[in-house]
Amino acid sequence: MIRPRRSLLFMPGSNARALEKARLLPADGVILDLEDAVAPDAKETARAQIASTLAEGGFGRREVLVRINALDSPWWLDDLAMAGKAKPDGILVPKVSSVDDLAAVANRLTDIGADMSIKVWIMIETARGVLNAEHLAAQAQDEEMRLAGFVFGPNDISRETGIRMLPGRATMLPMISHCVLAARAYGLTILDGPFSDIANIEGFACECAQARDFGFDGKTLIHPSQIEACNATFTPPAAEVEQARKIIAAFALPENATRGAIQLDGRMVERLHAEIAKKTIAIADAIAAMAQPARPA
Ligand SMILES: CC(C)(COP(=O)(O)OP(=O)(O)OC[C@H]1O[C@@H](n2cnc3c(N)ncnc32)[C@H](O)[C@@H]1OP(=O)(O)O)[C@@H](O)C(=O)NCCC(=O)NCCSC(=O)C[C@H](O)C(=O)O
Numbered sequence: 001m002i003r004p005r006r007s008l009l010f011m012p013g014s015n016a017r018a019l020e021k022a023r024l025l026p027a028d029g030v031i032l033d034l035e036d037a038v039a040p041d042a043k044e045t046a047r048a049q050i051a052s053t054l055a056e057g058g059f060g061r062r063e064v065l066v067r068i069n070a071l072d073s074p075w076w077l078d079d080l081a082m083a084g085k086a087k088p089d090g091i092l093v094p095k096v097s098s099v100d101d102l103a104a105v106a107n108r109l110t111d112i113g114a115d116m117s118i119k120v121w122i123m124i125e126t127a128r129g130v131l132n133a134e135h136l137a138a139q140a141q142d143e144e145m146r147l148a149g150f151v152f153g154p155n156d157i158s159r160e161t162g163i164r165m166l167p168g169r170a171t172m173l174p175m176i177s178h179c180v181l182a183a184r185a186y187g188l189t190i191l192d193g194p195f196s197d198i199a200n201i202e203g204f205a206c207e208c209a210q211a212r213d214f215g216f217d218g219k220t221l222i223h224p225s226q227i228e229a230c231n232a233t234f235t236p237p238a239a240e241v242e243q244a245r246k247i248i249a250a251f252a253l254p255e256n257a258t259r260g261a262i263q264l265d266g267r268m269v270e271r272l273h274a275e276i277a278k279k280t281i282a283i284a285d286a287i288a289a290m291a292q293p294a295r296p297a
């Protein structure tokens with residue numbers, strides 16, 4: 001099943017009002033955070049609030065992830081125990097640097113009997129995580145690892161390495177491409193990190209377009225005001241969907257049955273373009289389905 005992941009909105013698990021709003025916002029998914037958005041003294045309250053929010057449900061077709069605390073913190077085991085019981089769609093693990101880190105989470109989930117439907121997402125936001133991105137992505141071949149995707153974390157990368165986050169992201173583009181290639185080599189989804197300058201609407205629009213063009217499936221967000229622009233950027237335009245349907249229809253004609261390349265509207269089109277066209281239509285259909293009410297569980 002293709003799932004639109006144009007926009008995944010982070011919200012602090014300690015912010016009851018934000019958790020309440022999550023059910024109504026037009027994001028494709030939400031990330032209920034226990035890590036950086038939650039102060040140490042509020043971790044326990046946040047964990048309890050996330051558990052009751054998940055128990056109550058009401059997220060419709062939105063994907064729900066819980067971001068646990070990092071593996072070098074005193075909280076991650078309790079976070080995982082809660083999430084394993086509460087059954088979000090996935091658990092997002094910050095600061096994963098190695099396959100051992102990923103295995104520690106996957107093994108713990110198995111030990112506590114967590115349902116196999118709960119996927120693991122990892123944040124690529126350490127120097128070692130970026131360097132090991134391919135080894136990490138390769139773990140998607142092992143079902144026991146539950147690996148579903150990467151989330152790029154520019155703030156932590158900048159903190160650890162001193163690489164600055166600049167407008168236009170020139171300093172980060174090489175590692176962004178490296179992470180996108182690693183994810184794609186193993187069929188994983190990859191989401192871009194957040195844009196913190198909430199008031200900078202133009203800068204946000206540019207970063208969304210750049211993220212789309214660099215191959216991300218979508219972007220993580222930190223404020224509801226960012227959702228609509230992000231969704232619009234990652235939605236295939238109507239003209240692109242129409243062209244995709246024309247390409248598929250052209251290859252379906254009997255006279256083209258044995259042809260690898262054809263001419264359509266003055267352009268060469270190959271079967272690889274038909275594959276791209278099928279993906280465009282699948283994502284457009286999945287986005288259209290997001291607008292329909294979800295079937296009751
Ligand atoms: C950044 C914020 C602290 C701003 O909060 P606030 O000043 O309260 O915003 P507003 O007054 O503009 O809010 C207006 C209404 O919207 C609701 N709201 C705000 N943010 C969210 C949200 N994220 N989800 C849901 N609802 C939200 C407010 O409650 C107001 O509602 P109403 O009462 O009806 O008017 C805040 O936006 C925030 O906490 N954002 C998320 C921060 C976060 O999760 N950070 C962690 C993820 S980013 C990260 O970790 C970096 C990454 O790992 C890396 O390394 O790069």
Ligand SMILES: [Mg+2]
Nearest residue numbers: 125153155156
């Ligand atoms: Mg981070």
